[in-house]
Amino acid sequence: MAAEPEKKIEELLHAYSRKRREDAGAPLEPHPATRRMLQGEVARQFKAGAASSASPRPWWKTLLLFGPKYAGAIGMFAILALGVWVITQQDHDSRSAREVVSQQTAAADADASRSLEESAKRSSEQLREVDDLAGIRPARPESLNKKAEGTKGRADVLEDQEKVQLRDAENRPAPSAAPARPELKVAEQLGREKQVMLQRQEEAGQKIAEAVAGGSVLSKDKSAVLAGEAVGVQENRFYKLNDGKGDTIVPPPAVNQPITAGLDFAAAKPTSDVQLGYSARLVTNAGGTEGAAGFYRGVNLAVTATTNAPSQASLSFADGFAVPMSEWSAVIEPTKNEIAGARVLSNVTQEFEERERMTPALLRKFSVEQNNGRIRIRDAEDGSVYDGEVLAASESNVAAKEATDELRRLRRSAADARSTPVTFRASGVNQRSKQVVIINGELSDEQERIAGVAGRLITETPAAPAAPAQTVTAPATVTPPADLAAAGQRAQAGAVRQPQGQTRAAPVTTTAGVAVTGTTAAGRSNQLFGATTLRARVQIGATNELNMRAIRTK
Amino acid sequence: MLQSMAELGEAELLARCRKGESDAWDALFDRHYAAAGRFIFQLGYDLTREDVDEICQEVFLTVVKNLHTFQGNCQFQTWLFRIAANKTRDYRQKQTAAKRGGGQVTLSLHQNSDDPDGFVIDPPSSAPGPDLSLIQSENILLVGEALEQLGGPCQEIIELRYFADLSYEEIARSLDLNMKTVSSRLSKCLDKLEAVAKALISREKKSPTSV
Numbered sequence: 001m002a003a004e005p006e007k008k009i010e011e012l013l014h015a016y017s018r019k020r021r022e023d024a025g026a027p028l029e030p031h032p033a034t035r036r037m038l039q040g041e042v043a044r045q046f047k048a049g050a051a052s053s054a055s056p057r058p059w060w061k062t063l064l065l066f067g068p069k070y071a072g073a074i075g076m077f078a079i080l081a082l083g084v085w086v087i088t089q090q091d092h093d094s095r096s097a098r099e100v101v102s103q104q105t106a107a108a109d110a111d112a113s114r115s116l117e118e119s120a121k122r123s124s125e126q127l128r129e130v131d132d133l134a135g136i137r138p139a140r141p142e143s144l145n146k147k148a149e150g151t152k153g154r155a156d157v158l159e160d161q162e163k164v165q166l167r168d169a170e171n172r173p174a175p176s177a178a179p180a181r182p183e184l185k186v187a188e189q190l191g192r193e194k195q196v197m198l199q200r201q202e203e204a205g206q207k208i209a210e211a212v213a214g215g216s217v218l219s220k221d222k223s224a225v226l227a228g229e230a231v232g233v234q235e236n237r238f239y240k241l242n243d244g245k246g247d248t249i250v251p252p253p254a255v256n257q258p259i260t261a262g263l264d265f266a267a268a269k270p271t272s273d274v275q276l277g278y279s280a281r282l283v284t285n286a287g288g289t290e291g292a293a294g295f296y297r298g299v300n301l302a303v304t305a306t307t308n309a310p311s312q313a314s315l316s317f318a319d320g321f322a323v324p325m326s327e328w329s330a331v332i333e334p335t336k337n338e339i340a341g342a343r344v345l346s347n348v349t350q351e352f353e354e355r356e357r358m359t360p361a362l363l364r365k366f367s368v369e370q371n372n373g374r375i376r377i378r379d380a381e382d383g384s385v386y387d388g389e390v391l392a393a394s395e396s397n398v399a400a401k402e403a404t405d406e407l408r409r410l411r412r413s414a415a416d417a418r419s420t421p422v423t424f425r426a427s428g429v430n431q432r433s434k435q436v437v438i439i440n441g442e443l444s445d446e447q448e449r450i451a452g453v454a455g456r457l458i459t460e461t462p463a464a465p466a467a468p469a470q471t472v473t474a475p476a477t478v479t480p481p482a483d484l485a486a487a488g489q490r491a492q493a494g495a496v497r498q499p500q501g502q503t504r505a506a507p508v509t510t511t512a513g514v515a516v517t518g519t520t521a522a523g524r525s526n527q528l529f530g531a532t533t534l535r536a537r538v539q540i541g542a543t544n545e546l547n548m549r550a551i552r553t554k
Numbered sequence: 555m556l557q558s559m560a561e562l563g564e565a566e567l568l569a570r571c572r573k574g575e576s577d578a579w580d581a582l583f584d585r586h587y588a589a590a591g592r593f594i595f596q597l598g599y600d601l602t603r604e605d606v607d608e609i610c611q612e613v614f615l616t617v618v619k620n621l622h623t624f625q626g627n628c629q630f631q632t633w634l635f636r637i638a639a640n641k642t643r644d645y646r647q648k649q650t651a652a653k654r655g656g657g658q659v660t661l662s663l664h665q666n667s668d669d670p671d672g673f674v675i676d677p678p679s680s681a682p683g684p685d686l687s688l689i690q691s692e693n694i695l696l697v698g699e700a701l702e703q704l705g706g707p708c709q710e711i712i713e714l715r716y717f718a719d720l721s722y723e724e725i726a727r728s729l730d731l732n733m734k735t736v737s738s739r740l741s742k743c744l745d746k747l748e749a750v751a752k753a754l755i756s757r758e759k760k761s762p763t764s765v
Contacts, residue, residue, distance in 0.1 A: 009697070009748035013716040016697040020596040020717075028591030028603070030583050034611050038583060039576050041618045046574025 362430060362437065363548060368534065370443075375424045377439060379431075386439055388426025422531065430540070441536025441548070564630055571621060583614060586631060590614075590638050596717040597642045599698030609645050613638045628727040635718045636728055639710055646702075700751035708743030715740055 006014075030038070365380035370390070377386040421444035430437045534550045562570070562581070570578035590613055594606045601609075616637050624633055701709055714720045714728065725740075726733045 007744055007748065009744050009751060010716070012694055012697045012751065013701075013712065013747075015694045016599075017596055017717055019694060020599070020698070021592060024592055024595040024603070024606070027588035028606060028610065030587045030610070030614075031607065034607070034614075035580070035583060037611070038614050038618060039579060041615055042571075042574060042576060042579045045618055046572075 361432065362538065362540065362546075363439075363550070366550075368443070368531075370422075375426055377426050377428075382430065382432040384428055384431045384437070386426040386428035386437060388424055388439070391423045391425055433540070435541040438539040439536045439548075440539075441534055443531035443534055445532045565626070568621070568624070568626075568630060579618070582617075586634055587614070589631060590634055593635050593713075593718050594638050594642050596698075597639060597713060598646055598702070599695055601642075601646075605645065605649075609638065609641050612641045612645070616641065627730075628724060632714075632718075632720060632724050632728040635714060635720070636710075639713055696754045697747070697751055700747055700754050703750050703754075704743070704747050707739070708746055711736065711740050712743055712747060 361381065363377070363379055367378050367380060369376040369378070373390045375388050375390055377388075378384070379386075421442040423440075423442045425438070425440050427436065427438045429435070532552045534548070534552075536548045536550075537545060538548050539545050562578075567578055567582060567585075571582055587610060591603075591606045591610050594609050594613075595601055595603075598605070613634065617634065624630065701712060704712075711725060711729070714725050715722075720728065722733050722736050722740075725731070726736045729736070731739070
């Protein structure tokens with residue numbers, strides 16, 4: 001390249017370069033100010049660098065250098081990793097728990113099947129024994145065999161139930177080896193569920209009472225009522241109820257009436273038809289979660305009864321535990337139904353006790369006084385007084401009612417005429433329970449008429465000898481006074497009407513049959529009081545209500 | 555100390571500069587400041603010493619800030635000249651824009667004042683002086699103008715070759731090009747420059763001088 005001849009432009013460039021160098025003059029030197037400025041920049045630049053190189057940067061500062069985006073991503077990743085770890089741990093725990101439960105279930109199934117077989121065998125033997133003792137069924141062998149087969153079939157069903165229950169009970173603590181203390185479960189079930197059937201309590205209770213040995217344990221009022229209706233609809237609820245509340249209720253202390261295991265099965269013969277389309281087992285709640293019936297270990301009082309063959313009803317104990325009878329319950333399973341379930345029926349004793357406890361002794365004996373538009377009910381037992389007034393109908397209703405009554409008067413004879421019911425509302429404080437009682441009711445002579453029609457009159461004693469002088473018998477055509485009409489009090493023909501301002505009172509009794517001896521108010525005769533029946537809806541406190549029907553007695 | 559620093563090799567001097575030693579930096583300034591000024595002075599036919607001094611400040615500030623980016627692929631002076639060429643170009647563009655907009659003329663703060671009262675400001679006229687008119691009358695000086703008109707990579711490679719006196723090899727390393735590429739590009743750029751210069755010269759011949 002050096003050998004190549006220079007171009008003209010190159011010569012010019014070299015000449016230009018020389019010219020500019022000559023023009024530049026003395027070589028440039030950095031001015032002291034420029035040098036200080038550059039040194040200052042050097043100090044700033046390399047001081048920071050030296051400081052940063054002297055101490056290593058912490059790792060978290062390095063992380064911060066990545067910026068908030070990377071920090072957020074790292075945080076999300078950490079949360080995700082934590083969540084995956086938690087899920088993995090839970091899955092591992094549940095898997096191990098399932099393994100343990102499956103082992104326990106297998107063992108429990110084996111025990112339950114053995115127990116069910118024994119129970120079925122025992123039931124068939126007991127059936128045979130009962131029938132032999134009672135001599136009811138001559139063709140015992142064949143029917144017994146069929147019954148035993150049926151029992152076995154039911155045993156299969158029970159086995160299925162047992163499995164269901166055992167599965168439900170997997171998560172509960174294992175039952176103790178010793179027989180558990182009897183626990184009151186039926187009451188809780190009754191309180192929470194309306195599955196309890198109380199129909200035909202007399203006959204069903206009687207059957208069961210007679211079926212039990214000696215009849216000393218089960219009485220008419222301590223018996224289960226086996227009702228066929230509505231059974232087999234919600235069988236599974238039984239399990240849920242028992243499972244949920246079974247271990248928490250303590251039995252009442254005073255109801256121990258033990259049942260002995262040695263039953264006289266001859267007495268198990270029912271005396272009348274049991275209208276059941278089910279086979280039933282009475283299961284005591286003696287505690288525990290195992291048993292031949294698949295519900296609880298303890299005494300299993302099994303009753304089998306069918307509609308077509310009531311004589312086959314029997315009672316048997318799978319175990320010989322003494323159980324308070326107030327704690328047993330009935331379990332019914334449908335025989336013709338495909339539903340493999342059971343249902344808890346009532347413990348009637350507890351139901352009655354519960355009702356007795358909840359129902360206050362209110363207005364079992366009382367007297368009613370009416371003074372014009374005012375009405376007063378006096379409880380003869382506790383002295384509570386409930387004051388109120390006769391309710392007046394609205395004007396339009398009054399007019400319509402008058403027209404209707406007029407029409408009735410024209411149509412009916414004087415003998416058929418009757419008084420219009422008098423509605424009233426009274427309130428006061430019950431002296432015993434210290435609760436406000438509000439009574440909405442009506443007074444009428446309904447009972448008299450019903451009794452007259454039925455031919456079984458509720459006898460009303462004649463008035464006291466001095467009373468007839470005050471008695472005013474209203475003629476059929478008498479028009480009631482305006483004030484009485486306005487007050488809604490309509491005395492009709494045949495009714496006893498009292499002059500204005502006079503107090504009328506009548507002792508009454510309730511339909512419960514409690515003998516009532518009424519006391520007349522203020523010494524007045526009750527003959528002036530025409531109503532014989534009092535129907536009322538009584539509100540006690542804020543929540544309780546009861547319907548009351550009372551008839552007048554002397 | 556400065557003497558000993560001056561005896562150091564360039565690599566060692568740069569290493570010390572990277573450590574932040576002020577003496578090393580002083581030595582670096584002393585070693586390259588004049589060469590950079592001389593190179594910058596050639597890059598503009600109308601650049602004054604004040605312009606060159608200002609451009610040199612900018613160049614060495616850039617060196618201080620970016621010394622860590624110097625990889626040693628070429629000589630330090632080559633790297634320095636490239637920075638100087640870029641800064642000069644920026645400076646001239648800024649100056650042209652200021653003139654175009656009637657902007658202010660940059661005055662040197664280091665200019666010595668003859669006035670004892672300190673009133674030293676004597677802005678030079680933007681019009682070419684009599685000597686510059688004489689120079690312009692010479693074709694040689696038109697090369698600088700032509701080179702400025704050429705611009706781009708051609709201007710850069712020509713400046714490095716003829717003003718910085720770099721060899722082809724240095725230019726190739728500095729511009730990260732093949733030597734043959736440098737040779738061919740330089741040849742083509744010279745042809746372009748010649749064409750531009752001829753045009754300028756013919757125009758100058760046609761137009762009468764202002765003097």
